Amino acid sequence: MAMVPEVAVPPVRGPAVGRHSSVVYSDDRAWARHLCAFVRDGLERDERIEYFADATDPERVLRTLADDGIDAAAAVTRGQLSVATAARTYLADTGFDPDAMVGLWHDAFEAASARGHRGLRAIGEMSWGTRDVAGADRLLEYELRVHHEVVDRLPVTAWCFYDRRLLPDAYVDVLAGAHLTHRGDPSARPALRVAPLVDRPGLVMAGSAGHDTRDVVAAAAAAVRSAPAHRVELDLSALRHLDAASLATLAGAATGRPDGVPLRVRQAPPHLRRLLELFPELGSAVEVVGR
CATH class of the missing domain: 3.40.50.300 (P-loop containing nucleotide triphosphate hydrolases)
Structure with missing residues (x-):
């Protein structure tokens, strides 16, 4: 280019x-x-x-x-x-x-x-x-x-x-x-960077999501929850750390989407996969792709 x-x-x-x-x-x-x-x-x-x-x-x-x-x-x-x-x-x-x-x-x-x-x-x-x-x-x-x-x-x-x-x-x-x-x-480069995906509806998160970035995670969750597109993706491939509270916030955004179509999560961290195993009802709200 x-x-x-x-x-x-x-x-x-x-x-x-x-x-x-x-x-x-x-x-x-x-x-x-x-x-x-x-x-x-x-x-x-x-x-x-x-x-x-x-x-x-x-x-x-x-x-x-x-x-x-x-x-x-x-x-x-x-x-x-x-x-x-x-x-x-x-x-x-x-x-x-x-x-x-x-x-x-x-x-x-x-x-x-x-x-x-x-x-x-x-x-x-x-x-x-x-x-x-x-x-x-x-x-x-x-x-x-x-x-x-x-x-x-x-x-x-x-x-x-x-x-x-x-x-x-x-x-x-x-x-x-x-x-x-x-x-x-x-x-x-901030501790946690969140930006729109270039080629499809959704967001990419890069860096570390913890106590000091709760406001950033909350904003990302709100954007995911309100996205009008039928299919939305959250790309976590560049995320180094995701604490339990941030994980809960993002999971809540997935379950709060109005159309019932699962949020696609790319390269979900191991603890998100464990959460899906412990709470199978989240499976209808989250679709893990790109292991």
Whole structure:
């Protein structure tokens, strides 16, 4: 596969792998570089563009675009570009709700399509994730779901902006790891990385799942439980350790899936197989593949 420039945007109708990206940066110049590349490419493709600001004044977003030679004011006037705050959009009223957000993506794409745009793209500043915002603890669940539930299904490009000056490194590394494409400052490898599978509905878990990663496991379980696909897979082939509590959480997600189709678990650890032997009723919820 040919290498692309760091800030290049994949074709809107190309593989979904490159259209949901984490953008990690540590200074204003990097923020502006990614912003301008994203918006300029969207304008050239005649896509609807939305920017959801948190720590950045919306007027500053527009000024930065104008300083780079982009006629942002005209794009706003004709309805192709919108810059708003997260607090007034997807964080309004009840706070952050991944289910509602997935629905908003579909609604926003339909609205963009009705106006004649060829696709939809959005930037979201994620600095609100560690504040006392209702539903903020479900952000990782959302990042794990949006690939298969939105980007795989629609001509949508979404870049999630993570500013290291505003967020703890460990938090950024876990959230960035939930994306299949990474731009900007490289993230360290977290103790437990969870990401969508590239070629089929499901997740891959890599590293060690224990007491310190309970929140990550809970988010993975929630994403598995709510996945709309008929067949979902959990790939554990790169998982070095899975403690009993994490195992119970994942087993609960498997039994909680609404359609009754078993969760496919690839290369399940020995203690999961022992659990299936001790509790045969779990056999209808879990299918072990790839020994």
